[in-house]
Amino acid sequence: MKDPRLLTDDALANGVAVRLERLLGLFRRLSPPHELSLTATSVLATLERSGPGRLTVLAAREGVTQPAMTQLISRLEEADLAAREPDPADGRVVLVRMTATGRAMLARRREIRAGRLAVMLAALTPDDRAALAAALPAMDALASAVPGDETLAAARPLS
Amino acid sequence: MKDPRLLTDDALANGVAVRLERLLGLFRRLSPPHELSLTATSVLATLERSGPGRLTVLAAREGVTQPAMTQLISRLEEADLAAREPDPADGRVVLVRMTATGRAMLARRREIRAGRLAVMLAALTPDDRAALAAALPAMDALASAVPGDETLAAARPLS
DNA sequence: TATTGTTATACTCTATAACTATA
DNA sequence: TATAGTTATAGAGTATAACAATA
Numbered sequence: 001m002k003d004p005r006l007l008t009d010d011a012l013a014n015g016v017a018v019r020l021e022r023l024l025g026l027f028r029r030l031s032p033p034h035e036l037s038l039t040a041t042s043v044l045a046t047l048e049r050s051g052p053g054r055l056t057v058l059a060a061r062e063g064v065t066q067p068a069m070t071q072l073i074s075r076l077e078e079a080d081l082a083a084r085e086p087d088p089a090d091g092r093v094v095l096v097r098m099t100a101t102g103r104a105m106l107a108r109r110r111e112i113r114a115g116r117l118a119v120m121l122a123a124l125t126p127d128d129r130a131a132l133a134a135a136l137p138a139m140d141a142l143a144s145a146v147p148g149d150e151t152l153a154a155a156r157p158l159s
Numbered sequence: 160m161k162d163p164r165l166l167t168d169d170a171l172a173n174g175v176a177v178r179l180e181r182l183l184g185l186f187r188r189l190s191p192p193h194e195l196s197l198t199a200t201s202v203l204a205t206l207e208r209s210g211p212g213r214l215t216v217l218a219a220r221e222g223v224t225q226p227a228m229t230q231l232i233s234r235l236e237e238a239d240l241a242a243r244e245p246d247p248a249d250g251r252v253v254l255v256r257m258t259a260t261g262r263a264m265l266a267r268r269r270e271i272r273a274g275r276l277a278v279m280l281a282a283l284t285p286d287d288r289a290a291l292a293a294a295l296p297a298m299d300a301l302a303s304a305v306p307g308d309e310t311l312a313a314a315r316p317l318s
Numbered sequence: 319t320a321t322t323g324t325t326a327t328a329c330t331c332t333a334t335a336a337c338t339a340t341a
Numbered sequence: 342t343a344t345a346g347t348t349a350t351a352g353a354g355t356a357t358a359a360c361a362a363t364a
Contacts, residue, residue, distance in 0.1 A: 007292050009277050009280060009281055009288075010273070010277055012277075012280055012288060012291065012292055013273040013274070013276040013280055014269075014273045015292070015295050016280070016291060016295070017189075017269060017272050017273045017276050018269070019295060019298040019299065019302065020182060020185075020186045021186070021204060021269075022204075022299075022302035023179060023182075023298060023301065023302055024183055024186055024201075025201050025302075026301065026302055027179045027180075027183055028201075028222065029222060030176075037353080037354070038183075038187075038197075039355095040354095042183075042184050042187075045181075045184075054322085054323095055323065056321090056322065056323080063187065063188055064355070064356090065355075065356060065357080066323070066324090067323085067324075067325080067326095067355085067356075067357085067358095068354075068355050068356070069323095070324060070325090071324095071354075071355080072354080072355090074324095075353090075354090090321095090322085090363080091322095091362080091363050091364080092321065092322040092323070092362070092363045092364070093323085093363095094322080094323065110173075110176060110177070110180075113176050114169070114172045114173045114176045115172070117175060117176050118168050118169055118171075118172035120301060120304045121168060121171055121172055121175065121301070122168055123304050124297065124300050124301065124304070125300070127297075128296065128297035128300050128301075129168075129171060129297070131293050131294045131296070131297040132171065132175060132294055132297045132298075132301070133166050133171055133174070134290050134293065134294065135290045135291055135293065135297075136174050136175070136178060137287065137290070138283065138286075138287035138288070138290040138291045138294075139178040139181075139291075140178065141283050141284070141287050142182065142279060142280070142287075142291070143181035143182055143185055145279045145282050145283070193330095193355090196330080196331070198331085198332090199331095213345080214346065215344090215345065215346080223331095223333090224332075224333060224334080225345080225346070225347090226332085226333075226334080226346085226347075226348080226349095227331075227332050227333070228346095229346065229347060229348090230331075230332080230347095231332090233347095234330090234331090249340080249341075249345085250339080250340050250341080250345095251339070251341070251345040251346070252340095252344095252345065252346085253345075253346065
């Protein structure tokens with residue numbers, strides 16, 4: 001332990017896990033209230049980031065069952081936030097895509113959240129803000145390291 | 160914008176919000192599956208951090224209604240994770256506290272989560288790990304800036 | 319016969335409204 | 342009369358099991 005800036009892997013994991021737990025609570029309070037479930041929001045975000053995908057793949061990614069995803073997509077479809085499309089190559093498959101309305105709603109929610117977060121960030125010290133800014137790429141790397149985070153089209157339904 | 164390390168407040172807020180959104184998904188997948196609801200976990204964590212508190216205050220903090228909290232506490236009590244106590248000073252009040260079992264369960268969940276996170280952190284570059292370690296105090300400051308994050312005993316039921 | 323998705327049914331969690339007990 | 346909490350009832354969201362359609 002020659003370099004005090006570096007923690008052991010275990011200590012860092014504990015530290016990050018604890019902060020994520022607390023920031024999760026913060027995030028929930030920052031988010032516009034329950035017009036949309038947490039999973040629904042996550043599915044829309046996935047569709048926006050990775051493009052249209054199979055229902056089975058979406059279910060595996062969100063950690064819910066296939067029937068649950070069927071119903072969730074039905075609800076999103078009813079609200080005009082997502083849409084089902086047939087797969088020309090395989091008649092059994094349903095491809096789920098995001099609608100323009102869904103994209104707009106996601107953008108609006110993010111705007112509200114960012115606005116509230118900006119108020120809180122303004123209360124931090126400049127050093128803290130700089131540290132957060134410097135950690136953004138690392139957060140991206142961490143989020144991208146999630147197994148199964150390829151494009152939806154390529155991903156398989158989990159072995 | 161003389162210093163490239165510093166973003167505008169709005170850009171930083173957007174950046175942090177986007178990362179929190181993605182890391183939230185990561186965190187959900189890292190957590191041991193649904194033996195305990197997200198709100199239940201959050202309540203236990205709050206009780207551990209801030210000590211015993213009123214049911215009304217807990218409800219306000221978690222953003223759920225008072226009846227929902229009544230039922231949640233009943234479930235936690237049945238599982239021996241939390242306990243109700245009367246308030247000697249006011250016969251209407253119920254004080255909720257955490258049990259030793261609840262504390263142990265929370266610790267076990269964190270251990271599992273940290274273990275899984277350690278694997279993912281090991282895949283990052285040393286620079287990324289250092290950036291995350293350097294941002295931990297800022298994350299604490301951010302989480303502590305949440306309005307109503309005083310001790311539960313002092314907090315009021317939200318005006 | 320295996321795979322993709324849907325339907326049927328039950329359980330958990332939360333909300334709103336009505337109620338009880340204490341201040 | 343106001344406040345703290347509970348009970349009653351309804352709805353959203355999820356899981357498991359059984360089913361239909363395509364490969």
